[in-house]
Amino acid sequence: MARKIPQLNMSSTADISFLLLTFFLLTSSINTDKGLSRMLPPLPDPNAKPPIIKERNVFTVLVNTYDQLLVEGKPGDIRNLRKQVKEFIANPYDDPNLSEGEIITLPHLGQVRKSKGVISLQNDRGTSYDMYIKVQNELAGAIYELRDELAQEKLGRSISQISDQAILDEIQKAVPMSISEAEPKAIGGK
Amino acid sequence: MSRFRKEKKKEVPALNTSSMSDIIFMFLFFFMVITTIREATLFVKVQVPAATEIQKLERKNLVSYIYIGTPINIQMYGSEPRIQLNDQFGTVEQISAFIESERAARPEQDRPFLITSLKVDKDVRMGIVTDVKQELRKVGAYKINYSANKTDNLFK
Structure with a gap:
């Protein structure tokens, strides 16, 4: 008959693993x-001339030192x-005060209106980061x-449902993230 | 008859606790996988602002962090917002050296993809952030990420 192996007392293993757990948690x-x-x-x-952009294609947003907006x-x-x-x-209604658009043709999306609009953001040194x-x-x-909205209109799907990188690139091309930050100014003090 | 034998004083059997450690170990591994070791001890108070249009940062090893905020120890370091690079306070002039050292620490093929994560306290004024951004532009670290917390409604 095989000898009976005495049972090991495992209760301290739990203590040790608790210690490890709290260590990693902290x-x-x-x-x-x-x-x-x-x-x-x-x-x-410094030598290059700034590109000439029509006034109607620029959307200026100014934030002053009191966090007020001038749009x-x-x-x-x-x-x-x-x-x-x-x-x-x-x-959508071709308002002459809003941005110009041009029709471009893309392989997946077809004919899309691409805006020439640029958003210009300028903040003061005193503007809060928030x-x-x-x-x-x-x-x-x-x-x-x-x-x-473009994806919904052209493909009938929301952008989170599209996984094809080529289509995503096209959408980004049709609606570019054209936010330009002007060189900072210090008007309202520190 | 044995069936009607008077009950003897019974001892409570010892609980088998060996599975408890298994459960705790499971917890441990769970936490080890979903968390990361803190990159640096913070000397500045950083409470990042909230935003709705949040993207997650992939590839953690390509991210270097710049913290900006008011020092936690105001008696010692004053209440002006300071920049923290790695484990010490830095100045705007040191940022280019910091970025260079961060670049040197990464393999060469990864260097163009480095992202600088700006962890800035929400009460900080933009002046110091603008200086940091100008400095980053000078060294060509164009990819940045303004760290923010996810919120559902910006205007509560």
Whole structure:
């Protein structure tokens, strides 16, 4: 008859693994790496002339040191900014004050109106970062919504359902993220 | 008869706790997989703003972090917003050297894809952020990410 092996006392293993668990809980953080991704423009060439853009194709957004908005020369509200940007870029009724468009033909989407509009954002050195992110968020949100609407119109699908990179590239080409940040100014003090 | 035998004083049987450690280990592995070791000890208060149009950062090893915020230890470092690079305070002039060292630490084929994540406190004024951005443009680190938290409604 085989000898009976005495049972091992395993209760301390639980203690040890609890210790390890608390150690990892304290030294690590749940991944929170998300945010608004942007491309910075290269530094301007001092000899190059700035490109000439028609006045009607520029949508200016100014944020002052008190976090107030000046949208196209009029005091604006952040709540309406997204709607205004979308109207400016899409310009469905060909308003001469809003952006010009050109018809381009793309292999998957067919004929698309591409706006020549550029959003120009200028902030003061005293603008709060919170406000700046809000404005950036609304501008990006307007572009994303336009892209989504284009996908719905042409393909009958929302943009999150499209996985084909070629189509996504085309949509990005049709509605480019044309946000230009002007060189900063210091008007309202620090 | 044995059936009617008077009950003897019974001992409570020892609980078998060997499966408990298995469960805890499972927890441990779960947390090890979903979390990351903190990159740096923060010397500045960073409470990132909220935004709705959030993208996730892929490929963590290509991200370098710049923290901007008010120092936590105000008595020692004052209440002006400061920049933190790795484990120490930095100045705007040191950013180019910081980016160069971050580049040198990555394999050559990954260097063009480096992303700089700006973790900026929401109460900071734009002046210092603009300086940092200008400095990043000078060294050609064009890809940036304004770190933000996900929210459903921006205007609460």
